[in-house]
Amino acid sequence: MAHPSIVILTGAGISAESGLGTFRDEGGLWAQHRIEDVATPEGFARNPQLVVDFYNARRAQAAEAVPNAGHAALARLQAEHPGDVLLVTQNVDDLHEKAGSPDVLHMHGALNSALCGACEQRWPAPLEMHVGEACPQCDAPTARPDIVWFGEIPYQMERIEQALLNADIFAAIGTSGNVYPAAGFVQMAAHVGAKTVEMNLDPSETVALFEETRPGKASETVPEWVASILGS
Template sequence: MAHPSIVILTGAGISAESGLGTFRDEGGLWAQHRIEDVATPEGFARNPQLVVDFYNARRAQAATATPNAGHVALARLQAEHQGDVTLVTQNVDDLHEKAGSSDVIHMHGALNSALCRACDHRWPAPLEMRVGGVCPSCAAPRARPDIVWFGEIPYHMERIERALAAADIFAAIGTSGNVYPAAGFVQMATHIGAKTVEMNLDPGETVALFEDTRPGKASQTVPAWVDEILG
């Protein structure tokens, strides 16, 4: 196949090499908080200051992070591959964009975006958001981090599913495969006959569903895979 259509899903593992912690890291931001307290609508309702402070800390951390060779390789694939390359990320950082990727689909939202709970307007988040921040569109004091929390529906699902339905290759990079709906992407891709590849430091929950698995750091496995695709 000369110019295959490619769909790529990235998760926390690709950003971990740039110093951004995952859920499982000991001593990191996530280890200091319960998911129920900082990553659910109910947690925000109970203690909005805790949630805003948590994402302010994550935003400050992400602002100083730099993309690694995995991010750079995917940006090169987007730029040089003559077929479609749809880049979907579960990550809320902007390391793909910093590496040069364009039109990144952030299915779980973005740290650098704020959302109005009154009118759904979005705008660039300040480095430090505050509780009761005012929406620049409707003036309601109802700003929140533009993050998809547990119990909420991921963004852009229709667009992602359209891309998967036309995919010749599906690659999952640095994702555990235990959070739906993203965990089901490999099954969707397999159903339509796409080739599937997983690149992970440790095997994900859905590793058995992939026909090709490449263990190791994303900074090593992803550039090698991109070289193969580009020939």
């Protein structure tokens, strides 16, 4: 296979080495709140100030974060691999972009984007959002973080599923394997005969579904894997 088509899914584990906490980190931002309060439409309806403040804190943290060798390696793969490389991330930070990745599909939204709850217009989020900010398109005071909350449909699922159906290689990096629909991607890829590989510090919930596993830090496993794909 000269130029395999590659689909890559990244999760919180790849950004953890850059200082951005995961759901499970003790003492981090997530540990201070219930998911129901800060990551659901119902939580936003109940207490929009709490939700806006939470994402303002995450946005400030992400703005200071620096990509690691794992992010850099994936940017290199996108730049140098002659075949298709679709980079899908569950992360809402912009570390892939900071590392030089030209095309990143943020299936769960992005911290640096704002969304109008009325007309669905998107625009660059300020570092600090405020409750009741007006939409620049329709002027409704319904601005919210452009984040896919629990109970909402992830972005660009049709494009992702089509890429998985045409994939020769599927790699999951730093994902827990317990958040759907992303946790089901390995099954879709395996169904069409794609080679599947997981790179994780700890085995995911779906590790048994992967042909190959490369345990360890993303900053080490991902550059090694990319080098094997590029033949260098």
